[in-house]
Amino acid sequence: MTDEKQETLIITGNEASAWGARRSKAHVVTAFPITPQTTVMETISEFVDSGKMQCNFVKVESEHSVMAGMVGASMTGARCFTATSGQGLLYMAEMVHWVSGSRLPVVTTIASRGIAPPWNIWVDYSDILSMRDSGWIIQFASTHQEIFDSILMSYKLAEDPRVMLPVFIAYGGFSQSHTSKPVVIPSQKAVDDYLPPVPDDGWPHLVLNPEKPIVHGNLLMPQQEYMEFRYKMHETIHGAKPIIKEVIADFHEKFGRNYHGLIESYRCDDAKYILVTVGALGEQVKDAVDTLRSEGKKVGSIKIRYFRPFPKEDLVEILGSKNLEGIVVVDRSIAYGSPTGGHISSEFSNILSELPSSLTYLPAVWGLGGRDVTVGDQESVFNDLINLHEENEIKETSNSYINGTLWVNLKVR
Amino acid sequence: MNKSKKQDLKKEDLPSFEDYRDLPHIPVSIGVKGSMGNTGEWRTFRPVINLSACNKCGFCYIYCPEGTIKFDKETGPMVDYIYCKGCGVCARECPKDAITMRRETEQVCENDEDD
CATH class of the missing domain: 3.40.50.920 (Rossmann fold)
Known part of the structure; x- marks a missing residue:
């Protein structure tokens, strides 16, 4: 497999997710293993180890730190990617809100699984849907190809200045994460043409720069604008509907695969x-x-x-x-x-x-x-x-x- | 706390928003002193430094999580009570037990250093 030409690979849903991160040129990936997501991170670590993917692959001690790492890294204007499942998603729940509340365009794939107890590691969307009100855009990918394609589309959507919200892409644990199907992987150039690099000077609303220190995540008193910031996020996520359709139409035109709409x-x-x-x-x-x-x-x-x-x-x-x-x-x-x-x-x-x-x-x-x-x-x-x-x-x-x-x-x- | 101390930021200096559409995506403060307001108002216990027991090691200055202790090698540490939240970390870390936490309503005795 080379980066120069399009190829069809027979890969698992998790490998399709890892390929999505690679083709999107994610700058930072934070990793913690959890079944059935683990092979996403294993595949990315192989890409990084063999020099095929240039990114900071950060191994942390828990899912809470996985998503905390996404907050810090994304604030510098980096394109950030991670993946998790079930209990891992629940453990990172607090940081999930920090990402959306800070309006950071992180993309995360979820190999969904049942929530314990009793232990269960197989497909069940109770994990991702527990994030229902987290302010993330929540998408379901129903094919292996859709997992890969959705990552490219999600960065386009999340990084749109009209949106600036993170995206979850959920698919079935084992039923999709560990089964293999053909997936068309476009050339790196085709993806680069579709997905432009992140802005040099960071996101429009927030960038960490040691030369210009800022305080973020401030305390807002009851009579200040906490309520207005919350309403703005609600309005933005609703306002993303036509933008999602634009992104899908643009993707259809460039790659020939149509995902219809919401x-x-x-x-x-x-x-x-x-x-x-x-x-x-x-x-x-x-x-x-x-x-x-x-x-x-x-x-x-x-x-x-x-x-x-x-x-x-x-x-x-x-x-x-x-x-x-x-x-x-x-x-x-x-x-x-x-x-x-x-x-x-x-x-x-x-x-x-x-x-x-x-x-x-x-x-x-x-x-x-x-x-x-x-x-x-x-x-x-x-x-x-x-x-x-x-x-x-x-x-x-x-x-x-x-x-x-x-x-x-x-x-x- | 000393009410006569002037506030660093006045309310009229702060931006006010009449319409949510004028707000940025998120609230961000530039790094100025007191950007969170007069946090000393949160305090229940105040750290009081007994300078005669102090060996000027500077631990309190290093450990203060809010940067509200000033330190001078000659004169020793001094607490900025406008912003000190009264967490008590300095009193805990002081190797000479020269810092005591006093309830705000308590009269401070004459020997103790005032702000």
Whole structure:
């Protein structure tokens, strides 16, 4: 593999993440191992050791220091990258807010895994979604290629002076992090042409310079502008929606791969029933849609790519269709005590108020802690939705319908 | 604390924002003395230095986390009570136990060094 020409490599999702950092020419990478992210850092350390990637690879003693290192390094105007998973993300939670609150364009990939106890290291988005309100842009990558491409797009987005916010890119632990697929790695020059170097004199709002000392992270008293700074971040992350679409369109033009927007819809035009989900299962569900379509059932699916900012307008545009009779929103994460049990299905209450009240709405949870979700399971969820809409009850299913939420393959006697 | 001491920064010198859109991305202060305000107002206990016991080693000056102790080799240390938060690190580190922490409401006795 050379840097001069484009090549297709068969690599794991974690290696795709490491390649994203290499092609983006990240200046600083802070590292601490945690399953299933570890091979991202191992791959980057090999790149650095063999001289193929010029960066400060900093080994620290904890995830808290990983993200603290990102704060310090990014404040100097460096392009910063790291990766983590599950408990590691939880441990760095305080520093996660320091990055966004300092408006630093750090990009971090998350190989998502279930949260302990009991220990679990397999795909489950409860880790990344616990960062829901951290002020980071949160994106899901559902293919290996998308992991790599998203890193390039995320630096473009994060470093945009209109945004200046960090980005999380989440993908499934083991199901994506440790499986291998072909990934197109463009030449270094093609990426350099797309992603310009960081500004010489640092970020527009903040740069550490020993010649001009500053105090940052100041204390703001209640009557000072703490509330205004918070509102500005909220407004900025919402305002990032059209910028995300610009970045995706620009990437499509330069590299020929189209990531559609904040959401991707599949066979929704005349659909009566739509399944909404995130991540790789949002890819797999296309097979379930095709099977059910061949049986004459008018179904479609939507994959949410960006959870923050939440793509409300894009969802309402598709789900407002006159043909639509039912929606099922499926989470691979658990939000204890929330109205539905899932993060995304709970967010939907805000969207339902803008949709016809005749719609059947079914929240669902599947695949926690890496439990298999087969195409057949996905078909069963569609069938349960159709059943609920037509019969007002769910019959003959392997899933459990409890207090208004469908728990896929939950073990119940 | 000594109320007659003049503040380094006046409120009217500070920028004020009428509209959130005029704010920068983040609040940043340039490195001037007292950019956090008169932090001495936070103090519950004040460090009082007994100069007759002091051996002028300078530990208090080195350990002060806020840089509020001035040090002169001839005259010894002096606390800037406008900014000293009263953390007590100097009293803990003093090898001669020449620094005592006194409750702010307590009268300081004549032998003790005043600011």
